[in-house]
Amino acid sequence: VQLQASGGGLVQAGGSLRLSCTASVRTSSRFIMGWFRQAPGKEREFVAAYNWSGGSTYYADSVKGRFTISRDNAKNTVYLQMNNLKPDDTAVYYCAADSRLILSSIRYGDEYDYWGQGTQGTVSS
Numbered sequence: 855v856q857l858q859a860s861g862g863g864l865v866q867a868g869g870s871l872r873l874s875c876t877a878s879v880r881t882s883s884r885f886i887m888g889w890f891r892q893a894p895g896k897e898r899e900f901v902a903a904y905n906w907s908g909g910s911t912y913y914a915d916s917v918k919g920r921f922t923i924s925r926d927n928a929k930n931t932v933y934l935q936m937n938n939l940k941p942d943d944t945a946v947y948y949c950a951a952d953s954r955l956i957l958s959s960i961r962y963g964d965e966y967d968y969w970g971q972g973t974q975g976t977v978s979s
Contacts, residue, residue: 855877855878855879855951855953855967855968856877856878856968856970857875857876857877857878857949857950857951857968857969857970858875858876858878858970858971859873859874859875859947859948859949859970859971859972859973860873860874860875860973861873861874861934861973862947862973862974862975862976863974863975863976864976864977864978865939865975865976865977865978866977866978866979867939867940867941867977867978867979868938868939869939869977870935870936870937870938870939871936871939871975872933872934872935872936873889873933873934873936873947873949873973873975874931874932874933875887875889875931875932875933875934875949875951875970876929876930876931877930877931877951877968878930879930880930881906881925881927881930881951882906882953883906883907884906884907884953884954885906885907885951885952885953886903886904886905886906886951886952886953886955886960886966887903887904887906887925887932887949887950887951888900888901888902888903888904888912888949888950888951888960888963888966889901889902889903889923889932889934889947889948889949889950890947890948890949890950890963891943891945891946891947891948891975892945892946892948892972893942893944893945893946896945898948898963899914900914900960900961900962900963901913901914901917901921901934901947902914902917902921902923902934903923903960903961904923904924904925904932905957905960906925906927909925911923912960912961914961916942917936917943920936920937920938920939921934921935921936921937922934922935922937923935932949934947936975939975939977940977941977941978941979942977943975943977944975944976944977945974945975946972946973946974946975947972947973947974947975948969948970948971948972948973949969949970950963950966950968950969950970951966951967951968952965952966952967952968953967954967
């Protein structure tokens with residue numbers, strides 16, 4: 855499975871970005887696709903995830919109410935709409951996917967088998 859991420863850019867604080875991640879295979883109900891980010895000098899952290907089975911969504915506390923993860927099943931794509939961005943959101947954003955992940959591991963990047971290339975999101979103050 856290959857993942858293609860896009861949509862990063864430079865915005866001012868309070869602005870918005872939408873990231874996309876497209877899988878090279880048809881996503882099944884077993885798929886979980888997630889977004890992680892890594893800021894300079896910091897560890898990678900969980901941002902959000904979408905469970906194809908049932909459409910459940912999961913968010914880090916730091917982005918709840920500002921970010922929304924959604925999917926387009928026909929395009930095998932998951933989106934991350936990021937609103938009211940803050941300078942602390944500046945990071946390289948990575949999408950990840952797995953077809954065997956258990957829900958208790960959804961926030962742990964090491965549990966995902968497939969990763970896309972990063973896309974830079976920069977928020978200026």
